[in-house]
Amino acid sequence: MKRVFLLTIIVIAILISVSGCTQKKNNNVQSTNGKITITATIFPPYDFVRAIAGDTVNLTMLLPPASESHSFEPAPKDIITIQNSDVFIYVGGESDEWVNRILESMDTRDMTIISLMDIVEVVEEEIVEGMEEETSAENTAGKEETAYDEHVWTSPQNAVRIVQIITETLCKADTVNADLYRQNGAHYIAELHNLDTAFQAVVDNANRNTIVFGDRFPFRYFADRYGLSYFAAFPGCSTETEPSAGTVAFLIDKIKHERIPVVFHIELGNERMADTIAEETGAEKLLLHACHNISKKDFENGVTYADLMRQNVENLRKALQ
Ligand SMILES: [Zn+2]
Numbered sequence: 001m002k003r004v005f006l007l008t009i010i011v012i013a014i015l016i017s018v019s020g021c022t023q024k025k026n027n028n029v030q031s032t033n034g035k036i037t038i039t040a041t042i043f044p045p046y047d048f049v050r051a052i053a054g055d056t057v058n059l060t061m062l063l064p065p066a067s068e069s070h071s072f073e074p075a076p077k078d079i080i081t082i083q084n085s086d087v088f089i090y091v092g093g094e095s096d097e098w099v100n101r102i103l104e105s106m107d108t109r110d111m112t113i114i115s116l117m118d119i120v121e122v123v124e125e126e127i128v129e130g131m132e133e134e135t136s137a138e139n140t141a142g143k144e145e146t147a148y149d150e151h152v153w154t155s156p157q158n159a160v161r162i163v164q165i166i167t168e169t170l171c172k173a174d175t176v177n178a179d180l181y182r183q184n185g186a187h188y189i190a191e192l193h194n195l196d197t198a199f200q201a202v203v204d205n206a207n208r209n210t211i212v213f214g215d216r217f218p219f220r221y222f223a224d225r226y227g228l229s230y231f232a233a234f235p236g237c238s239t240e241t242e243p244s245a246g247t248v249a250f251l252i253d254k255i256k257h258e259r260i261p262v263v264f265h266i267e268l269g270n271e272r273m274a275d276t277i278a279e280e281t282g283a284e285k286l287l288l289h290a291c292h293n294i295s296k297k298d299f300e301n302g303v304t305y306a307d308l309m310r311q312n313v314e315n316l317r318k319a320l321q
Pocket residue numbers: 070151218236237292
């Protein structure tokens with residue numbers, strides 16, 4: 001797998017050097033059809049750029065809609081897309097470790113690169129009671145590397161910071177449209193502040209502060225922001241999807257004991273575990289959308305991060321009754 005990937009990089013490097021004379025970019029020079037080109041790896045930064053710049057830029061999301069973000073590997077065309085970007089935005093966590101290998105193979109002097117994890121305060125992945133730790137080859141080999149939680153965008157407060165940085169970057173990359181970007185950026189930030197206030201109000205008026213996930217838990221930043229405690233089968237980026245009987249029994253017991261009305265699942269998963277827990281406890285199964293990616297239908301309909309988060313406000317309200 002790795003060897004194939006390396007070969008791909010070499011082939012792409014040759015392709016890029018051959019096409020270099022026609023693709024060459026200069027700072028602040030519009031790349032294609034008078035627009036700057038921006039590439040985001042996953043949905044949240046894609047959506048933020050779309051809100052700030054709309055059709056004024058050429059914008060690409062590398063991750064195809066509805067696909068799994070944690071196992072994404074770039075195709076040769078994706079690498080060319082990155083190479084041709086004026087601004088490239090990625091998360092900087094475990095799921096896109098491939099980015100560093102690709103950027104090292106490229107001439108990035110004319111590219112502005114934003115890593116979301118570099119612009120907000122990051123926390124380590126956390127294992128809470130009842131959660132199954134991943135038993136990957138790397139872990140069992142005793143590799144002691146600090147794993148920071150990559151789901152920084154799940155807190156609207158972090159999203160504000162990210163939108164601020166993206167806005168400033170676009171203003172510098174495309175000074176002609178800077179006023180528009182500032183105006184749109186401010187508008188989106190106001191929307192994110194409203195969401196933050198709405199989540200806080202739900203938590204302030206709630207009967208409980210514990211949420212349960214029959215799924216992975218990518219909401220560490222979100223839970224920290226609103227003082228929520230949580231139980232879940234797996235940490236955020238676990239590749240495991242089949243829990244042990246003990247894990248499921250633990251979550252069922254928690255829900256029954258504390259009479260928790262909702263069991264959450266996240267987007268684009270199989271929902272089997274949450275179904276089982278819902279059947280056993282009578283709890284309602286609801287989605288808390290972590291926004292890694294969205295369905296094809298939502299993508300075509302232009303659904304935004306803010307839309308998904310507004311639905312999360314309502315589902316959180318039910319869960320904390
Ligand atoms: Zn994740």
